[in-house]
Amino acid sequence: xxxxxxNNTDINYCIYNASGVRCSTKNELNKLNIxxxxxxxxxxxxxxxxxxxxxxxxWDNNLLSINSSGLPNLGFDFYNxxxxxxxxxxxxxxxxxxDDNFYMLNNLNNHINGIELNLxxxxxxxxxxTGYDFNQTENFLRKASEILDDKKSDFVFGIKLPPYFDEHxxxxxxxxxxxxxxxxxxxxxxxxxxxxxxxESESCLIKxxxxxxxxxxxxxxxxxxxxxxxxYSLTKCxxxxxxxxxxxxxxxxxxxxxxxAVQVGTTFYQxxxxxxxxxxxxxxxxxxxxxxxxxxxxKGNLKYL
Ligand code: RRO
Numbered sequence: 069x070x071x072x073x074x075n076n077t078d079i080n081y082c083i084y085n086a087s088g089v090r091c092s093t094k095n096e097l098n099k100l101n102i103x104x105x106x107x108x109x110x111x112x113x114x115x116x117x118x119x120x121x122x123x124x125x126x127w128d129n130n131l132l133s134i135n136s137s138g139l140p141n142l143g144f145d146f147y148n149x150x151x152x153x154x155x156x157x158x159x160x161x162x163x164x165x166x167d168d169n170f171y172m173l174n175n176l177n178n179h180i181n182g183i184e185l186n187l188x189x190x191x192x193x194x195x196x197x198t199g200y201d202f203n204q205t206e207n208f209l210r211k212a213s214e215i216l217d218d219k220k221s222d223f224v225f226g227i228k229l230p231p232y233f234d235e236h237x238x239x240x241x242x243x244x245x246x247x248x249x250x251x252x253x254x255x256x257x258x259x260x261x262x263x264x265x266x267x268e269s270e271s272c273l274i275k276x277x278x279x280x281x282x283x284x285x286x287x288x289x290x291x292x293x294x295x296x297x298x299x300y301s302l303t304k305c306x307x308x309x310x311x312x313x314x315x316x317x318x319x320x321x322x323x324x325x326x327x328x329a330v331q332v333g334t335t336f337y338q339x340x341x342x343x344x345x346x347x348x349x350x351x352x353x354x355x356x357x358x359x360x361x362x363x364x365x366x367k368g369n370l371k372y373l
Contacts, residue, residue: 069352072106072328072363074306075251076222077156077181079329081106082363083319083344083351086310086333087160087184087228088112090340092141094150101152103341104348106329108155110147112162112186115171117143121191121276126337127264128285133334134264136191136274136281139164144172151179158224162186164195166208173215182224182252185212190230190260190282197260199230199241206244213249226252226308231259231291232298242302254308254331255295258282285334286312293325300326300368316350326368 072082084107090096092111100108120140127134139162141147147159159176161183163169169185176183187199187208198204209227216225227250232238245253262283264273272279292311300307309322310331319330335343360366 069355069361070106070348070363074107074182074226074308074328075224077224079106079156081344081348082323082329083348084329084331085109085336086331087186088135088137089333089336094146097150097152099341101155104344105341106155107181108152108157109184109331110150110157110159111141112139112160112189113141113144113147113172114139114162114164115144115168117141117146123275125274125276125281127273128334128338130286132264132283132285132287133258133337134262134274134281134283135258136276138191138276139189144175148172148175148177148180156181156224158182158184158226160184160186160228162189164192166204166211169208170211170215173212181222182226184226184228184252184254186228186257188228188230188257188260190258191276193277197230197257199227202240202244205241206247209244209248209250216249224252224306225250226254228254228257228310229295229299231256231288231295231311233291238295238298238302242299245299245303245305250305252306252308253299253303254310255299256288256292256311258284258333259288259291284311286314286318288312289318289321293321296322296327297325297370313347316347316352316354319347319351320354320366323363323367324370326370328363328367 121138289312
């Protein structure tokens with residue numbers, strides 16, 4: 069009932085992990101591999117391994133999460149060599165320099181089913197989010213498209229975008245994507261540079277960047293839905309919804325806005341792999357009540373008043 073496709077890659081289950089959460093180590097990837105998650109997506113990686121930012125760098129409650137992890141990862145070779153059994157394996161790439169991304173794209177192993185190029189990490193001091201610089205994004209995607217040109221037709225060339233808030237920005241970035249070989253878009257990364265504070269201690273809740281970090285969780289769902297729906301309308305790419313998915317109803321809304329699959333971040337952090345079963349069961353119940361047999365029966369069918 070929850071089968072779907074991302075570009076031409078079939079997935080048995082349209083719910084999987086957001087990059088960054090519980091997908092950095094071999095144990096975490098193995099655990100994802102035997103879970104319900106429809107895909108295993110790695111932590112964003114750099115050529116060399118990184119420790120990431122200082123602790124504490126994550127905090128959450130029922131409504132939101134804030135993180136400034138700072139790209140802790142085991143390095144490209146580890147993720148490039150990891151293999152999944154019985155489900156697609158995607159790796160997220162987030163080179164510290166543009167050329168690092170091109171190096172990783174040029175050296176991808178053949179068993180990797182897709183990539184999610186991260187254009188939107190908000191947490192590296194001194195680095196801006198590529199997706200907010202249209203010229204850089206255009207040049208970057210042109211070169212990446214050339215490198216990936218000889219990949220098979222079911223290879224997923226995905227990008228992960230930051231949230232956009234402006235009509236002109238939606239149109240501009242969609243035009244750039246439409247002139248590239250990108251075939252999948254994940255909307256959205258965390259809302260960059262939020263600040264969550266505690267009144268009692270009169271303090272920030274995370275240490276790096278004086279408390280500034282990427283915001284995820286339920287509070288970002290309306291922004292995620294808007295971005296999913298805009299890029300669904302403006303491109304031919306498969307859209308992956310990410311942002312505020314805690315329940316089957318949240319997943320339903322993302323799919324109604326045009327998502328072919330959804331990623332779970334904050335809730336996966338809070339509930340571990342069991343969240344994939346629960347959210348999927350809740351989504352199936354909604355579909356049964358509405359007499360939908362597959363997600364294609366309602367994908368993108370959002371009604372306007
Ligand atoms: O590692 C991080 O700090 C991080 C990354 Br790469 C990202 O893309 N989004 C995020 O919220 N944190």
